[in-house]
Amino acid sequence: MGVEMMNATLFHEKNRVPSRISIKAFIGALFHPILRKNHPFEQDELMTDKLGRATADIVDDFQEVVESCQTQFLDLGGRVRFSGPVTTVKCRNDNALLKSILQEESDCGILVIDGGGNMETALMGDLIAAMGRDHGWSGAVILGPIRDSRAIGEMDFGVKALGTNPMKSAKTGAGERDVPVTFGGVTFTPGGWLYADEDGVLFHAKGPLPA
Ligand SMILES: O=C([O-])CC(=O)C(=O)O
Numbered sequence: 001m002g003v004e005m006m007n008a009t010l011f012h013e014k015n016r017v018p019s020r021i022s023i024k025a026f027i028g029a030l031f032h033p034i035l036r037k038n039h040p041f042e043q044d045e046l047m048t049d050k051l052g053r054a055t056a057d058i059v060d061d062f063q064e065v066v067e068s069c070q071t072q073f074l075d076l077g078g079r080v081r082f083s084g085p086v087t088t089v090k091c092r093n094d095n096a097l098l099k100s101i102l103q104e105e106s107d108c109g110i111l112v113i114d115g116g117g118n119m120e121t122a123l124m125g126d127l128i129a130a131m132g133r134d135h136g137w138s139g140a141v142i143l144g145p146i147r148d149s150r151a152i153g154e155m156d157f158g159v160k161a162l163g164t165n166p167m168k169s170a171k172t173g174a175g176e177r178d179v180p181v182t183f184g185g186v187t188f189t190p191g192g193w194l195y196a197d198e199d200g201v202l203f204h205a206k207g208p209l210p211a
Pocket residue numbers: 095122123124125126127128129147148168169
């Protein structure tokens with residue numbers, strides 16, 4: 001390549017105007033929930049529990065009785081601080097059972113989904129998350145991936161999950177519900193209380209903690 005041609009190539013690279021698609025992708029990435037620090041809801045008004053306690057405050061007062069889950073989840077829902085009674089489900093690469101559970105009415109319930117840490121298929125997408133939100137659930141903690149993460153990141157619904165994968169799960173209904181599930185050093189049992197925020201996930205098997 002001659003010097004002039006090289007200069008021309010460099011000039012072209014330097015002055016290349018990004019296409020509209022790459023500008024859009026760049027702006028989209030800035031707002032991706034994994035990178036976004038500021039969620040669309042007033043998080044200070046949506047405290048971890050109804051008494052306005054953060055998980056760290058709860059540990060300061062109840063260290064002897066609460067358990068902290070060591071699994072390092074990503075906060076992929078639009079709501080980061082949420083608490084409520086636990087319902088459990090165990091399923092692997094199949095989300096029909098959890099979808100049907102999230103269509104039952106709930107009073108701020110949290111569905112703890114043990115997907116075995118399998119990252120092959122997404123256990124939740126925006127339609128399933130919206131069903132949960134619309135039926136009164138406050139969120140889900142998922143030992144597995146989700147998809148439609150952009151839409152879920154805009155939703156007033158708590159989702160802690162291991163990551164993302166656009167592949168969808170099977171829909172046979174395989175799995176078990178209301179069974180104890182264990183991960184991150186905690187055994188989650190139905191009816192226990194879960195507290196989630198930016199710092200992690202706490203569990204109290206005997207129900208809501210006193211003031
Ligand atoms: O269909 C699925 O498995 C999950 C999904 O995309 C959704 O809930 O929107």
